[in-house]
Amino acid sequence: MLNPFSKEKVANIYQQKNTLKILVLAVSAIIAAVSIYYTNSLVKDLKEREKTYIDLYAKTIEMSANQDNLEIPFLFQEIIVPNNNIPVILTDNMGNYVSHRNIDIKESYSKEKKDEIIAKELAEMQEAHQHIEIVLKDPKTGMVYDYQHVYYKNSFLLTQLQYYPYIQLSVIAGFGLLVYLIFSYSRTAEQNRVWIGMAKETAHQLGTPLSSLMAWLEYFRADPDVYDDSIVKELDKDISRLEMITARFSSIGSIPTLKEENLYLAIKNTVNYLQTRISSKVRMHLQSESEMIRVLINKPLFDWVIENICKNAVDAMSGVGDITIRIMHDKNNKVVIDITDTGKGIPKSKINQVFTPGYTTKKRGWGLGLSLAQRIIENYHKGKIFVKHSEIDVGTTFRIILDAHTSVNGKPLKEEAQALA
Ligand SMILES: Nc1ncnc2c1ncn2[C@@H]1O[C@H](COP(=O)(O)OP(=O)(O)OP(=O)(O)O)[C@@H](O)[C@H]1O
Numbered sequence: 001m002l003n004p005f006s007k008e009k010v011a012n013i014y015q016q017k018n019t020l021k022i023l024v025l026a027v028s029a030i031i032a033a034v035s036i037y038y039t040n041s042l043v044k045d046l047k048e049r050e051k052t053y054i055d056l057y058a059k060t061i062e063m064s065a066n067q068d069n070l071e072i073p074f075l076f077q078e079i080i081v082p083n084n085n086i087p088v089i090l091t092d093n094m095g096n097y098v099s100h101r102n103i104d105i106k107e108s109y110s111k112e113k114k115d116e117i118i119a120k121e122l123a124e125m126q127e128a129h130q131h132i133e134i135v136l137k138d139p140k141t142g143m144v145y146d147y148q149h150v151y152y153k154n155s156f157l158l159t160q161l162q163y164y165p166y167i168q169l170s171v172i173a174g175f176g177l178l179v180y181l182i183f184s185y186s187r188t189a190e191q192n193r194v195w196i197g198m199a200k201e202t203a204h205q206l207g208t209p210l211s212s213l214m215a216w217l218e219y220f221r222a223d224p225d226v227y228d229d230s231i232v233k234e235l236d237k238d239i240s241r242l243e244m245i246t247a248r249f250s251s252i253g254s255i256p257t258l259k260e261e262n263l264y265l266a267i268k269n270t271v272n273y274l275q276t277r278i279s280s281k282v283r284m285h286l287q288s289e290s291e292m293i294r295v296l297i298n299k300p301l302f303d304w305v306i307e308n309i310c311k312n313a314v315d316a317m318s319g320v321g322d323i324t325i326r327i328m329h330d331k332n333n334k335v336v337i338d339i340t341d342t343g344k345g346i347p348k349s350k351i352n353q354v355f356t357p358g359y360t361t362k363k364r365g366w367g368l369g370l371s372l373a374q375r376i377i378e379n380y381h382k383g384k385i386f387v388k389h390s391e392i393d394v395g396t397t398f399r400i401i402l403d404a405h406t407s408v409n410g411k412p413l414k415e416e417a418q419a420l421a
């Protein structure tokens with residue numbers, strides 16, 4: 001059975017969330033497609049109906065014009081086929097305006113304005129549909145004496161109906177996006193509170209045994225009877241380690257202050273520290289464009305990032321291989337740190353997942369190392385971290401990008417010069 005906090009469960013939650021996202025997207029796409037398809041078929045029907053209607057209307061005009069009886073035109077045009085919504089222009093054989101219907105032209109308009117509107121409408125109608133020809137015959141002899149043309153375009157209703165689903169779907173999508181943003185914002189805020197709260201509490205709880213240990217150390221130092229050099233040395237080391245852990249947790253639990261640091265020296269320290277603790281078959285190399293690149297970092301947190309990435313690298317190489325850290329400037333004058341291993345690599349399909357909390361391929365891993373690293377680099381340092389390159393059985397390169405500090409490559413300070421010497 002899965003316990004609710006097991007890593008399988010955590011990984012499962014992310015898996016389910018992704019499946020749910022895909023499902024919601026798929027259902028939305030289907031709804032949108034069906035709604036557009038349905039309206040399009042309505043539009044098609046209505047278009048055909050309007051075409052039939054205009055044909056009939058043109059026939060009515062033709063019949064009315066070819067009639068002797070003056071009452072019949074009125075009967076047809078106003079009662080039998082009254083066209084009250086399709087815009088129509090009637091022209092003579094040469095395309096000159098004769099009359100119109102359902103075009104918004106007020107009596108009060110000047111002649112120029114009326115002509116202008118007619119010309120514009122006519123141009124639109126010529127684009128929209130093929131005109132219909134009316135044959136004028138002498139009612140008595142049946143001789144053809146002239147032709148007229150009926151031009152028309154879609155009714156306002158039809159035009160609106162064509163755009164309606166797009167407008168409706170955009171409004172719904174916009175609203176959906178807004179709701180999603182609000183929810184994801186409040187979820188992120190909640191996650192932040194949990195991270196910060198837990199970290200603060202851990203730092204706080206570590207504080208008590210740590211000060212007690214320090215007091216014991218002082219006691220050992222002060223009493224020559226119990227003083228033992230090797231024990232005190234080891235104790236001292238453990239206390240520094242605990243102090244470092246406390247500093248990390250308390251930094252992540254507050255708004256960490258960034259300080260100008262020599263990046264090369266900071267990483268060199270971490271490398272030296274790690275080198276003594278990992279397999280001797282892993283060689284660590286540090287290369288830097290310059291030993292004087294300074295950046296704004298929070299050292300306890302930044303060290304944690306480098307440590308997490310290097311530990312992953314050691315795991316990926318099963319304890320044998322090379323880790324190379326390169327520090328350089330990119331063309332945008334940002335500071336780039338590439339950490340390359342010669343390990344087993346990350347499959348392409350998993351590269352996007354390695355920063356997800358809970359994603360792990362290790363028996364004893366929690367899948368938190370990289371998500372913590374991402375949080376530290378992106379939230380606290382406003383930098384970037386990503387997998388630059390990975391090849392199965394060849395190795396992986398993680399890249400960190402930080403803003404260069406204004407005094408990059410400045411003159412070495414006294415303590416820097418000493419440390420570099
Ligand atoms: N250098 C690397 N080479 C190959 N795979 C890696 C590398 N770094 C990370 N990964 C993959 O990404 C996963 C997530 O790494 P992450 O550090 O977040 O968690 P973890 O190491 O599994 O556990 P934790 O760090 O919490 O102990 C790893 O389990 C591993 O599959």
Ligand SMILES: [Mg+2]
Binds near residue numbers: 312368369
């Ligand atoms: Mg890890």
